[in-house]
Amino acid sequence: AQSVSQHNHHVILSEAASLELGCNYSYGGTVNLFWYVQYPGQHLQLLLKYFSGDPLVKGIKGFEAEFIKSKFSFNLRKPSVQWSDTAEYFCAVRLYYGGSQGNLIFGKGTKLSVKP
Amino acid sequence: NAGVMQNPRHLVRRRGQEARLRCSPMKGHSHVYWYRQLPEEGLKFMVYLQKENIIDESGMPKERFSAEFPKEGPSILRIQQVVRGDSAAYFCASSPDRGRFEKLFFGSGTQLSVL
Numbered sequence: 001a002q003s004v005s006q007h008n009h010h011v012i013l014s015e016a017a018s019l020e021l022g023c024n025y026s027y028g029g030t031v032n033l034f035w036y037v038q039y040p041g042q043h044l045q046l047l048l049k050y051f052s053g054d055p056l057v058k059g060i061k062g063f064e065a066e067f068i069k070s071k072f073s074f075n076l077r078k079p080s081v082q083w084s085d086t087a088e089y090f091c092a093v094r095l096y097y098g099g100s101q102g103n104l105i106f107g108k109g110t111k112l113s114v115k116p
Numbered sequence: 117n118a119g120v121m122q123n124p125r126h127l128v129r130r131r132g133q134e135a136r137l138r139c140s141p142m143k144g145h146s147h148v149y150w151y152r153q154l155p156e157e158g159l160k161f162m163v164y165l166q167k168e169n170i171i172d173e174s175g176m177p178k179e180r181f182s183a184e185f186p187k188e189g190p191s192i193l194r195i196q197q198v199v200r201g202d203s204a205a206y207f208c209a210s211s212p213d214r215g216r217f218e219k220l221f222f223g224s225g226t227q228l229s230v231l
Binding site for chain 2: 004006042043045046049090092094106107108
């Protein structure tokens with residue numbers, strides 16, 4: 001079955017440190033890729049998405065992600081984190097097969113704690 | 117334009133009772149999705165509905181779970197005779213269309229606790 005793997009369960013960083021959260025998926029066909037963020041007590045919000053074109057995608061709040069098709073990866077990055085980035089981050093993939101659109105498949109999430 | 121509204125935010129039920137979770141999609145959105153998040157797990161797709169129709173229920177448990185999205189009113193996820201294993205966060209998402217560039221908007225979720 002297709003799956004989405006997020007390598008880190010919990011990441012702890014100090015403010016101004018650089019961030020990279022890993023995301024890999026298992027599917028060789030056409031995909032749409034997403035990163036969602038869930039701040040404490042809030043709903044999931046879309047950080048960024050990749051549909052096609054430039055594999056380097058820029059999102060809100062200084063986040064970016066790079067789609068590397070050969071590695072089936074879509075890692076999330078931010079050069080300098082802030083305390084307000086403390087949240088849980090979810091990678092999600094939508095598969096396309098035989099002309100049909102699949103539903104979003106989520107990774108287990110990575111909790112990011114940023115120390116002030 | 118209010119976001120996706122889910123209620124209640126927290127729901128406590130005893131084993132054997134029924135749980136009804138409500139989701140009001142964003143205005144103009146006719147596509148609704150329900151996801152379940154178990155502790156330490158990612159969100160798992162349960163069901164996709166379009167006004168008055170269940171389109172895809174491949175993620176729904178075969179028994180005790182049902183969903184509807186009536187012409188008027190919110191979408192309802194109903195769990196009959198709840199068991200402890202049903203304790204989870206249930207998220208609803210909506211979108212205006214299903215196309216290639218579909219974007220989902222999520223609610224804040226309902227945390228169901230079964231005692």
